[in-house]
Amino acid sequence: MKKYLLLLLGCGFVPAANAQHNEDSITIRKMANEILSNGNAYEDLRILTKTIGGRLAGSPQMVKAEHWGFKTLENAGADTVYYQECMVPHWVRGEKEVVKIVGAKSLNLNAIALGKSVATPAKGITAQVIEVKDFDDLEAKKDQLKGKIVFYNYHFNPTFVKTFYSYGDAVRYRGQGPSKAAQYGALAVIIRSMSHATDNQPHTGSTNYDSKYPKIAAVAVGLEDADLLSKQIAANPGTKVFIKTNCQTLPDTIGHNVIGELRGSVYPDEYITVGGHLDSWDVAEGAHDDGTGCVQSIEILRTYKKLGIQPKRTLRVVLFANEENGARGAEKYAEVAKENNEKHVFALESDAGGFTPRGFTLSMSTAQRNKIKSWSSLLMPYGAYDFDEEGGGVDVGFIHRALGVPMGELSPDSQRYFDIHHAPSDVFENVNKRELNLGTITMGALLYLIDKYGL
Amino acid sequence: MKKYLLLLLGCGFVPAANAQHNEDSITIRKMANEILSNGNAYEDLRILTKTIGGRLAGSPQMVKAEHWGFKTLENAGADTVYYQECMVPHWVRGEKEVVKIVGAKSLNLNAIALGKSVATPAKGITAQVIEVKDFDDLEAKKDQLKGKIVFYNYHFNPTFVKTFYSYGDAVRYRGQGPSKAAQYGALAVIIRSMSHATDNQPHTGSTNYDSKYPKIAAVAVGLEDADLLSKQIAANPGTKVFIKTNCQTLPDTIGHNVIGELRGSVYPDEYITVGGHLDSWDVAEGAHDDGTGCVQSIEILRTYKKLGIQPKRTLRVVLFANEENGARGAEKYAEVAKENNEKHVFALESDAGGFTPRGFTLSMSTAQRNKIKSWSSLLMPYGAYDFDEEGGGVDVGFIHRALGVPMGELSPDSQRYFDIHHAPSDVFENVNKRELNLGTITMGALLYLIDKYGL
The missing domain is CATH 3.40.630.10 (Zn peptidases)
Known part of the structure; x- marks a missing residue:
């Protein structure tokens, strides 16, 4: 120019x-x-x-x-x-969280615990993952969630020009997602990061537990890894994930x-x-x-x-x-x-x-x-x-x-x-x-x- | 947030x-x-x-x-x-250009030849550098320029909100700088890059030779190196620089x-x-x-x-x-x-x-x-x-x-x-x-x- x-x-x-x-x-x-x-x-x-x-x-x-x-x-x-x-x-977060797809070739996911999240048990949680698109999908699958990990794969809406609207739309999965899953017996949740970045960084932020339900561990994964996990589940609906977080509220x-x-x-x-x-x-x-x-x-x-x-x-x-x-x-x-x-x-x-x-x-x-x-x-x-x-x-x-x-x-x-x-x-x-x-x-x-x- | x-x-x-x-x-x-x-x-x-x-x-x-x-x-x-x-x-640029301050500790400058620039002689040019603030300063120093390298240290104006105005203001040093220096016998020019970046990258761009004067080699230096060179000259007005460029117009x-x-x-x-x-x-x-x-x-x-x-x-x-x-x-x-x-x-x-x-x-x-x-x-x-x-x-x-x-x-x-x-x-x-x-x-x-x- x-x-x-x-x-x-x-x-x-x-x-x-x-x-x-x-x-x-x-x-x-x-x-x-x-x-x-x-x-x-x-x-x-x-x-x-x-x-x-x-x-x-x-x-x-x-x-x-x-x-x-x-x-x-x-x-x-x-x-x-x-x-x-x-x-x-x-x-405090404690030692870095570990999230991986369990299998012949175990795959680490780029993950981060949500703020205010509780820790998993010391040995971590290994369980089958149920992917849900949104809260309606969660309700439809509520009978399958006991003892499972819920994966909220809700996409950040790209069509809002002002991106804070996309955030306002998606952030409820971070805020309410863990308790809504816990009420149906889920052991932990993974959420798709609230972002439309072109990289694979995971995005944290506070969650808010509803005192009526057990507090379960919650992590966010980067967008590429969210897509990867979704593909794995599509190929193998029995896909299991290991999650270990080490957070503490002092x-x-x-x-x-x-x-x-x-x-x-x-x-x-x-x-x-x-x-x-x-x-x-x-x-x-x-x-x-x-x-x-x-x-x-x-x-x-x-x-x-x-x-x-x-x-x-x-x-x-x-x-x-x-x-x-x-x-x-x-x-x-x-x-x-x-x-x-x-x-x-x-x-x-x-x-x-x-x-x-x-x-x-x-x-x-x-x-x-x-x-x-x-x-x-x-x-x-x-x-x-x-x-x-x-x-x-x-x-x-x-x-x-x-x-x-x-x-x-x-x-x-x-x-x-x-x-x-x-x-x-x-x-x-x-x-x-x-x-x-x-x-x-x-x-x-x-x-x-x-x-x-x-x- | x-x-x-x-x-x-x-x-x-x-x-x-x-x-x-x-x-x-x-x-x-x-x-x-x-x-x-x-x-x-x-x-x-x-x-x-x-x-x-x-x-x-x-x-x-x-x-x-x-x-x-x-x-x-x-x-x-x-x-x-x-x-x-x-x-x-x-x-074509040819082999990467070399620009360095000559001295006990020779200092490489992050430099780049200007587009359309001619090459220096094969063995390069070593000469004293005369810093000028702008074209008025060049005119004031015209009797000192023979056999020297002119350093245009004109600053990109930060106060224009639309940065194209800063460019429009500064770009004449890239376009006309070499020929204006050549008319007073300068051997080469160094220009401060047309930028207010916070890094030291050099910025190229075309120069335009005036056919009335000899075509001399022209390079741009990154902003940090422009400041460094200016300080060196202030400390030692006899500061010499070596320039070697390898451009060709086919x-x-x-x-x-x-x-x-x-x-x-x-x-x-x-x-x-x-x-x-x-x-x-x-x-x-x-x-x-x-x-x-x-x-x-x-x-x-x-x-x-x-x-x-x-x-x-x-x-x-x-x-x-x-x-x-x-x-x-x-x-x-x-x-x-x-x-x-x-x-x-x-x-x-x-x-x-x-x-x-x-x-x-x-x-x-x-x-x-x-x-x-x-x-x-x-x-x-x-x-x-x-x-x-x-x-x-x-x-x-x-x-x-x-x-x-x-x-x-x-x-x-x-x-x-x-x-x-x-x-x-x-x-x-x-x-x-x-x-x-x-x-x-x-x-x-x-x-x-x-x-x-x-x-």
């Missing part, structure tokens, strides 16, 4: 509808130039992922991550940094939200929250999920400070303590805000990957949404044009529900997210520096406008 | 403004479902890149690629497939555009062209540049055929013979179309990477652009919202200029393009299947609407 004749038209400025709009456009462009030229988020992420790595709540790595967050917020120029203590779950332990503030100049007791979750699955570096949300939030504070953009309200960057296997950090944050009768104007989250921005999901009144839409020409030059959806924000959802705070979440392009989500491939190398920075710019611009004009 | 509560709202359908709009929406959704569920483009690309690889015009690999293109268009269901012969340049040779047609049912003698270029740089697999444009164009034909979408005009898929170091394929295509007095309605190209779509650049009249904009709600669900720019389409540009044919080019998200553009890292693994498919959908939908309603 060569484009010698490409004209140097338009460098991101938008036509000024009026003087105010023009001033905002210039300020946002300054923020963008600073972030694109001198941004620190990518290097912050490198340190978080490469020197700490996976950081499940309760792990020693998560303690290191909290210290990293504290120090990084200080370096970014926060007026105040503090920890907010909360109790968090403490699930007593709850202490975790911390890490909070950094830029004090508001006019309304210091009004808050705007922006954050991501600091914890990640143990098997991944937690780069897109959700290292990027953390470093983007810190970068906004750094940029405001560097450029002398003084918010009227207090800007609070929150690195939430625990999202993956609970949401205890967010629960505590909302609880304390309610106890203290804090006034919160808006809460924004980035937890859908550090990909190139498309817009925001916004859960708020129509009038508030329309106010944000009236700024869309200021955000469009940086890639954000889509403001129409409700949804998003597991962590900020707590304060949204507890205090009625309007909330939003960055909507990055979603095509690559479920290739790496909860898989060992969620590593730093899969984050693109410019995409990460553009997400930060759109978030920083939205917060700037909300702080300036209210909601 | 978990989103148990994510609602299954909206699966990409747009609200129907009227019955016609609704029918179009349904047809486009069928195309999208087919491409997202059964698309072949990603596997086509795997074969092109992994079994053939780099394919510079005139190379044996390019001959293989032409055969691949012919067969793949046949398999996709084209009514007719044929070759269109043209003469193409025949430049006599022009025969190449072919590969063309596949779906014959129009109503106006078979009116044409809509869609294509990409089949050639690539020798050092890369040419995945994004421009394997993706080729497989997307073929996939549109396959999808129309599979779904029985019969175009009124003849749809011509063109895999252009030579874009990287000339544009001889496109030149020939326009020449033949003019000779035959063909009526062309529209020409579309994909040559900006197989990334997630953002829109189209459109070079046409305001009335025609407005017609396309009136369909934007049909394209938005697949990610295309930006229809405002002129530009694009090196290959279709020939028919645009020769016959006044309205032209367009897919505008994918550009953030990752210049990380890999013309570098050894432009490989299959850096293409995402869903992003590729979404680009195809938006292209296929635009062509469907133009064929149906005219322009």
